[in-house]
Amino acid sequence: MAIVEVKVPDIGDFKEVAVIELLAKPGDTIKPEQSLLTVESDKASMEIPSSHGGVLKELKVKIGDNVSEGSLIAVLETSEASAPAPAAAAAAAAPAPVAAAPAPAPAAAPAAAAGPIEVRVPDIGDFKDVAVIEVLVKPGDTVKVEQSLITVESDKASMEIPSSAAGVVKELKVKVGDKVNLGDLVAIVEGAVAVAPAPAGAMGSPPPQPSPSGGGSTAATPERQPPTAALPAHEPSAPTGNLPHASPSVRKFARELGVPLEEVKGSGPKGRITQEDVQSFTKAVMSGAAQTKAAAAKAPAGGGGEALGLIPWPKVDFAKFGPVERKDLGRIKKISGANLHRNWVMIPHVTNHDDADITELEAFRVSTNKENEKSGVKVTMLAFLIKACVAALKKFPEFNSSLDGDQLVLKQYYHIAFAADTPNGLVVPVIKDCDKKGVLQISQEMAELARKARDGKLSPADMSGACFTISSLGGIGGRYFTPIINAPEVAILGVCKSQTEPAWDGKQFQPRLMLPLSLSWDHRVIDGAAAARFNAYLGQILADFRRVLL
Numbered sequence: 076m077a078i079v080e081v082k083v084p085d086i087g088d089f090k091e092v093a094v095i096e097l098l099a100k101p102g103d104t105i106k107p108e109q110s111l112l113t114v115e116s117d118k119a120s121m122e123i124p125s126s127h128g129g130v131l132k133e134l135k136v137k138i139g140d141n142v143s144e145g146s147l148i149a150v151l152e153t154s155e156a157s158a159p160a161p162a163a164a165a166a167a168a169a170p171a172p173v174a175a176a177p178a179p180a181p182a183a184a185p186a187a188a189a190g191p192i193e194v195r196v197p198d199i200g201d202f203k204d205v206a207v208i209e210v211l212v213k214p215g216d217t218v219k220v221e222q223s224l225i226t227v228e229s230d231k232a233s234m235e236i237p238s239s240a241a242g243v244v245k246e247l248k249v250k251v252g253d254k255v256n257l258g259d260l261v262a263i264v265e266g267a268v269a270v271a272p273a274p275a276g277a278m279g280s281p282p283p284q285p286s287p288s289g290g291g292s293t294a295a296t297p298e299r300q301p302p303t304a305a306l307p308a309h310e311p312s313a314p315t316g317n318l319p320h321a322s323p324s325v326r327k328f329a330r331e332l333g334v335p336l337e338e339v340k341g342s343g344p345k346g347r348i349t350q351e352d353v354q355s356f357t358k359a360v361m362s363g364a365a366q367t368k369a370a371a372a373k374a375p376a377g378g379g380g381e382a383l384g385l386i387p388w389p390k391v392d393f394a395k396f397g398p399v400e401r402k403d404l405g406r407i408k409k410i411s412g413a414n415l416h417r418n419w420v421m422i423p424h425v426t427n428h429d430d431a432d433i434t435e436l437e438a439f440r441v442s443t444n445k446e447n448e449k450s451g452v453k454v455t456m457l458a459f460l461i462k463a464c465v466a467a468l469k470k471f472p473e474f475n476s477s478l479d480g481d482q483l484v485l486k487q488y489y490h491i492a493f494a495a496d497t498p499n500g501l502v503v504p505v506i507k508d509c510d511k512k513g514v515l516q517i518s519q520e521m522a523e524l525a526r527k528a529r530d531g532k533l534s535p536a537d538m539s540g541a542c543f544t545i546s547s548l549g550g551i552g553g554r555y556f557t558p559i560i561n562a563p564e565v566a567i568l569g570v571c572k573s574q575t576e577p578a579w580d581g582k583q584f585q586p587r588l589m590l591p592l593s594l595s596w597d598h599r600v601i602d603g604a605a606a607a608r609f610n611a612y613l614g615q616i617l618a619d620f621r622r623v624l625l
């Protein structure tokens with residue numbers, strides 16, 4: 076056993092940086108290189124690792140203290156097994172001078188040069204392939220010298236990369252998620268006034284402080300800068316953009332838990348988010364005391380309306396008006412309810428209503444069933460509708476697609492779902508590859524899936540992979556309705572009970588069997604004209620099924 080003192084290693088020219096977070100407490104067992112505390116300057120935060128392993132006896136600093144290289148930060152009791160790291164390893168454990176504010180890019184144009192200037196990643200120490208986690212400006216923005224352009228982050232430190240020139244950002248050469256290294260091109264700044272290259276050895280120089288006028292304290296004098304009146308107020312020292320104020324380790328912790336850091340309220344100095352804040356947020360969400368914004372957007376009726384800016388769901392004591400009974404919603408109702416609600420709220424639905432003349436088709440269906448009586452397979456109108464829809468999906472491929480961000484995924488397979496009413500609620504089984512199956516096979520599979528649905532025996536595979544859904548209330552009644560699209564599909568066909576109606580044939584009224592069709596479609600993907608054409612084409616096929624063969 077030995078007592079060792081842990082001191083702040085070489086952190087470049089950083090002097091008097093503030094301790095903003097303690098990452099260990101007396102009694103903790105510390106591994107060599109484990110972070111003990113976080114320090115922060117205007118432009119960067121970094122974690123200070125322990126040079127030794129052992130049990131933490133005493134912390135010699137507290138939040139708010141300022142430390143520099145050599146400051147005593149902790150006392151450890153070490154064992155043989157966790158002996159001090161060899162000199163080389165200790166050096167490696169010392170944070171690279173990445174956390175120091177980067178010097179202006181050596182590639183910058185000579186001082187006071189005007190015209191397009193390439194702003195590159197300056198010397199950021201030994202750090203390689205650091206990820207861009209935030210882009211703080213956009214093309215067209217006017218930037219000052221030393222104004223932060225991007226934030227990069229490694230395991231142990233985050234830092235803002237400043238502009239070496241003042242002017243207008245013409246082009247950004249990096250995006251969030253890119254990895255950058257010394258000398259990589261970050262942006263092109265035009266009409267620029269460049270800062271003179273930093274003198275040799277200034278790699279770890281402290282961050283330039285903004286002057287009271289907002290200009291940098293570097294070679295760019297206020298005279299050289301473009302007029303600042305129109306500049307956006309962007310204080311480089313403040314937490315910028317939407318990036319929550321938190322240390323890299325807290326960010327990593329939040330990422331691991333899937334906590335949206337921007338929704339966590341920081342309790343640390345300057346509103347900094349601590350590990351405890353992330354833990355409290357997680358606990359509150361798990362206990363139901365709080366909700367993430369994403370969950371609130373998905374909340375079922377009766378909750379979450381506030382997140383949409385709506386007035387709260389009415390709370391009524393129904394027993395005041397008469398006897399009531401309370402019943403829990405069943406599992407399927409809860410699941411389908413949440414899905415229906417999301418789809419209704421998130422998809423801009425439009426529904427087109429139309430009628431299809433199925434006089435001949437129904438006669439054919441009835442005669443087919445008579446002929447096939449012995450086979451035990453009953454053909455229903457829904458099976459014909461499935462085949463007709465496949466033909467319409469082939470003719471109008473955007474109906475057989477899904478939205479994926481800014482892209483449309485056009486499917487080349489034809490799996491059709493149908494809504495099935497069961498004692499436990501609505502389920503949506505899927506008949507796969509309907510383009511390759513005949514009406515008899517589809518009828519057979521549909522009967523089997525409907526039976527499984529009623530018995531509660533559908534497997535997840537039976538209910539996945541659909542391209543398009545049909546909801547048939549034909550066996551029940553009604554005229555038209557608005558079916559809700561089954562995301563991520565982009566359309567759904569609702570069908571009601573067919574009725575014999577008088578239809579004018581040019582000379583006289585004829586009794587025709589008319590099937591009401593209600594097609595709901597996602598207006599982000601489909602236009603009204605396409606929807607009307609889809610319905611009309613469906614009507615033509617149902618009126619003369621031979622068209623399916625064309």
Ligand code: CAO
Nearest residue numbers: 455456457493494495496525546547548549550571572573
């Ligand atoms: N017009 C007139 N009659 C129709 C018809 C239509 N569009 N569709 C079906 N029928 C008739 C059938 O021919 C059958 O008559 P017979 O018994 O005399 O032969 C009767 O109605 C019952 O049909 P069915 O409902 O058993 O068969 P189907 O293939 O039409 O439907 C299924 C199967 C599983 C879709 C259906 O049972 C079902 O669950 N429908 C409800 C779907 C639903 O709830 N949708 C709403 C979703 S949104 O909340």
